[in-house]
Amino acid sequence: MENKRFALLIDADNISAKYISVILEELSTYGITTYKRIYGDWTSTQASKWKNQLLENSVIPVQQFSNTVGKNATDSTLIIDAMDILYTGNVEGFCIVSSDSDFTRLASRLRESGMEVIGMGEEKTPRSFRVACTRFVNLENLGNQEDSEEKKQQDNTVSREVIYNAITNIITENENKGKNVELASVGNRLVNMYPDFDVRNYGYSLLSRFLQESGLFLLDKRDNVITISLKENEQSKEEIRTYVMEIIHKAGSKGIGINELSNRVHGRYSHFNVKDFGYSQFSKFVQGMEGVQVYADKNDRKRVKAL
Structure with a gap:
């Protein structure tokens, strides 16, 4: 299906009104937005900031009074509406806009029903909600963002x-x-x-x-x-081999455990992969080096030492 139909559900309690235009623009790259609803207590001062944005973008506000202190009624209403929309069969996906982890289970449930779930939220959004979605977009990345390699990586972003x-x-x-x-x-x-x-x-x-x-x-x-x-880089490969030999020689006659050696190599060279050297296992890679001996200690754990 070329144009998937999406239901856009926004948690006004946790999202700023300044993002509405870029949210709609971003979602348009995934398909057609058939439902556009936003949930909040519209009698509050904070929610009133959304008024002009809702009129300009034809987003339907859903009123939910905060009847109980400490309870988020907005979350419950959004979740109930999402399930109602799911069972109508009128959409192929959902876009949940919130920086709140309370929608993690909802995202998982929708995906279990075969829905594509696009999550959008600010950088502070907990990782649990991010990974529950099919795809998650940081709102700070949307709009007129300059392409700069000097940009600081977000704390919640995969390294x-x-x-x-x-x-x-x-x-x-x-x-x-x-x-x-x-x-x-x-x-x-x-x-x-x-x-x-x-x-x-x-x-x-x-x-x-x-x-x-x-x-x-x-x-x-x-x-x-x-x-x-x-990228084939023989100089880099030789550097890794030299580093491995240095560690083995420094270990002396006691040698060093294969697992410890592997951890140290990966710690220094995060992109190290033994398959690049033609081996399937790290121990085989070490055994293939000249001037070393791989042996088992009394606990049957592999170690290596210089000859």
Whole structure:
């Protein structure tokens, strides 16, 4: 289906009115917005800031009085409406706009029913809600954002190192099967693995530029299809081998545990992958080095020492 139908449900208690235009613009890239509802106590001063925005963007306000102190009636109303809309069968997806973790279970429930769930919220949004969605978008990234590599990475954002390692594994997995890796498929896999992955979180507008400037990958464009591969860097590989040997020699006659050695190598070289060296296991990689001996200690744990 080319144009999916979405129900847009906004939690006015946790979202600023300044975001409404960019929310609608962003959601339009996913499909058609058939329901546009916003929930809050419209008698409160805070909610009144939404008035002009709702009229201009044809968003229907749903009144919910705060009858009990400490209880969020808005959340309950939004959840009930979401389930009602789900059972009408009139949409293929939902967009829940909130920075509140209270909608985590709702997002999971909607996905269990086959719905695509787009989450939007501010950077403070708890990770539990982010990963419950099919995709999560930071509202701070929307609008007129400058493409700057100096932009500070958000605290709740998956680190670049984790993303780079995931991409390396995707490429290696496909290369072992003799397949070329298309950039588009890498992007889709990353979103499936990390619903809040968005290159805008790191100050970029394009995935290709984000990867090119990492210095770890090669991109090749042919017939309008971009493929990605690992950048061969023999100097870097030799540096890793040298580092491993230094650790082993410093360990002396007692040697060092294979697991500890592996942790230290990964700690220093976050993108290290033994498959890049032609091995499937770290212990095999170490055994393949000259001047070392891999052995089992009295507890049958693998260790390595210099000969």
